[in-house]
Amino acid sequence: MQCIQAIKKDVYWIGGNDFFTERFENMLPLPNGVSYNSYLILDEKTAVIDSVDASIRVQFLANAKYLLQDRKLDYLVINHMEPDHCAALVDLVEMYPDVKIVGNAKIFTLFEQFYGKPCPDNYVTVGEGDVIDLGQHKLQSFKAPMVHWPEVTVTFEQTEKILFSADAFGTFGTLNGNIFADEVDYDTVYLADARRYYSNIVGKFGPQVQLALKKLLPLGIEMIAPLHGPIYRTPETIQYIVGKYNAWSSYEPEKKGVLIAFASMYGNTTAIVNVLANKLALRGITDMRMFDVSKTHPSFVVAEAWKYSHLVFAAPTYNLNLYLTMENFLHDLKCLHFQNRKFAVVGNHSWASAAKKRMVEYVTEYFKKSELIGDALDFKSSLKAEQEKELDALADAIAESVKA
Numbered sequence: 001m002q003c004i005q006a007i008k009k010d011v012y013w014i015g016g017n018d019f020f021t022e023r024f025e026n027m028l029p030l031p032n033g034v035s036y037n038s039y040l041i042l043d044e045k046t047a048v049i050d051s052v053d054a055s056i057r058v059q060f061l062a063n064a065k066y067l068l069q070d071r072k073l074d075y076l077v078i079n080h081m082e083p084d085h086c087a088a089l090v091d092l093v094e095m096y097p098d099v100k101i102v103g104n105a106k107i108f109t110l111f112e113q114f115y116g117k118p119c120p121d122n123y124v125t126v127g128e129g130d131v132i133d134l135g136q137h138k139l140q141s142f143k144a145p146m147v148h149w150p151e152v153t154v155t156f157e158q159t160e161k162i163l164f165s166a167d168a169f170g171t172f173g174t175l176n177g178n179i180f181a182d183e184v185d186y187d188t189v190y191l192a193d194a195r196r197y198y199s200n201i202v203g204k205f206g207p208q209v210q211l212a213l214k215k216l217l218p219l220g221i222e223m224i225a226p227l228h229g230p231i232y233r234t235p236e237t238i239q240y241i242v243g244k245y246n247a248w249s250s251y252e253p254e255k256k257g258v259l260i261a262f263a264s265m266y267g268n269t270t271a272i273v274n275v276l277a278n279k280l281a282l283r284g285i286t287d288m289r290m291f292d293v294s295k296t297h298p299s300f301v302v303a304e305a306w307k308y309s310h311l312v313f314a315a316p317t318y319n320l321n322l323y324l325t326m327e328n329f330l331h332d333l334k335c336l337h338f339q340n341r342k343f344a345v346v347g348n349h350s351w352a353s354a355a356k357k358r359m360v361e362y363v364t365e366y367f368k369k370s371e372l373i374g375d376a377l378d379f380k381s382s383l384k385a386e387q388e389k390e391l392d393a394l395a396d397a398i399a400e401s402v403k404a
Contacts, residue, residue: 002066003059005179007223007231008160010042010137014063016056017174024172025084028200028299032193033174036060036084037227039164040067041157044135047075047102049155049164050227054087061091072096075124075132077139078103079153079166081110085227090115093122100124102132104143106151131158142215144168146208148201154216161222168212169241170228171197181230181237190229194241196303197228198248203306203336209249217242251340251369253309256402257287261301262314262346263294263326268382269348272391273314275383276346279395285402294325298332305333305341310373310402313359314346322358330362339368342401344394345376353378373397 005013015037024030036052038060046068052060064073073096076089081103089111093099101122103111108125112118126132132139138158145152147168155164171194178184202209224232224241232238247254260277264270270292277288289308291301293315305311315326322330343363347356356378363372374397377390 002063004063004067007039007179007225007233008162011157011160011162012040012042012067013179013225013231014038014040014048014060014067015052015175016059016063018053018055019174021055028172028196029297030172032172034172035175035228037225037229037231039225040064041134041137042067042071043137045074045133046071047077047132047134047139048073048092049077049225050079050085050166051076051088051092053084057088057091060088061095064092065095073099075099075134075139076101077132077155077164078107078111079155079164080149080227081107081114081151082149082167083114086111086114090117093117093119098122102126102139102141104141104151104153107153110151126153144208144212146205147212148205154212156216156219156221161220163216163219163221163224165224165226167202167227168209169224169232169245170194170226171230173229175230179231181232181241182234184230186230186237186240192303194229194244195248195306196299198245199303199306199336200299203248203302203338206249206251206337209245213242213246213249248306251338253341254307255287255309257289257308258285258310258312258398258402259301259304259308260288260290260312260314261293261305261326261329262290262312263292263316263323265316265318265323268379269314269316269346272346272348272379272383273312276312276391276395279392280399283395283399285399293329298329301329302332302336305338308341310342310344310398312344312346312398313363315348315355315359317347317349317353317355320352320354322355326355327358330359334362334366337368339370341367342371342373343367344373344398346394347376347378348381349378350381373401
């Protein structure tokens with residue numbers, strides 16, 4: 001049974017939902033599932049824009065076959081060769097053996113690497129600005145390298161001004177009947193997942209996202225159709241998501257507030273950050289989040305780090321190194337080129353100190369355009385009354401910086 005929606009005249013969404021996969025790329029939790037979007041255009045010539053993950057392969061093929069009826073598929077446009085968008089490519093080629101596969105040279109290389117079924121007679125190689133003419137609809141290709149793979153292109157449909165944006169502007173979360181962003185309470189349903197998607201998958205490539213935005217926005221986009229999540233079809237929703245991407249890719253915090261990321265072996269470091277958070281609240285700081293990086297998957301904490309202006313890292317020394325879950329979290333931020341924030345550091349140790357030094361090293365050496373607030377603290381085993389004044393001084397410095 002088909003499951004499709006028209007997004008414009010003769011342009012259809014033919015994707016579907018995956019409620020069952022637990023982790024995206026076998027790494028990032030999917031508590032709200034994920035959608036895989038594909039699109040089909042019926043014109044003098046027909047075209048499918050990208051494919052889907054194996055989890056919804058049967059639904060996708062049924063959708064395409066239903067719309068095409070007895071027509072042939074003329075073009076299969078590939079913007080991104082990651083397997084969650086390509087698992088049904090070979091099926092389409094086998095169903096429609098004369099289909100022209102549109103992509104760049106890197107796309108065809110990856111197609112052959114993944115699936116081992118080269119079909120060079122079907123390839124139509126496109127470069128920057130090249131147009132595939134379907135009749136009323138004209139598909140123009142633009143390179144978007146490293147957003148977030150090197151082969152990525154986006155496709156701009158010139159007549160309806162639809163940007164088929166590959167993974168850009170995507171989000172985790174299923175499409176619950178409503179496939180358009182203006183049909184849902186976006187902030188409640190999708191914003192946190194969109195931020196987590198961007199920060200963990202695309203976050204490293206902020207400069208490349210900025211270049212793509214500068215190139216694509218002058219096209220006069222009237223709809224953004226990504227490969228995951230809802231479609232943006234109104235000026236308000238387009239402006240909203242473009243604004244988010246502009247901030248996220250510029251490494252600009254969305255709001256002033258404090259994220260406290262901590263790790264604790266026996267609860268003593270937890271007690272310290274609880275006292276610090278209370279002191280910040282008493283100083284008028286009203287937007288704070290606390291995460292135990294040993295319990296919360298780092299992808300969620302990374303997303304919150306992208307949101308807030310100020311971060312506190314607190315963790316003990318372990319085996320003469322930084323406690324491993326905090327080391328992993330900070331290493332993740334480093335790999336994502338996290339930057340442009342203000343940080344405070346709280347270490348803890350019992351018989352040898354290493355955690356404070358390592359956390360300060362991340363802040364001062366790896367996180368660009370960042371500032372260490374106040375003195376980095378180092379407690380011995382537990383918080384003592386005589387050390388409270390040090391915590392007060394740090395709370396003062398953080399609160400003053402947030403309010404500034």
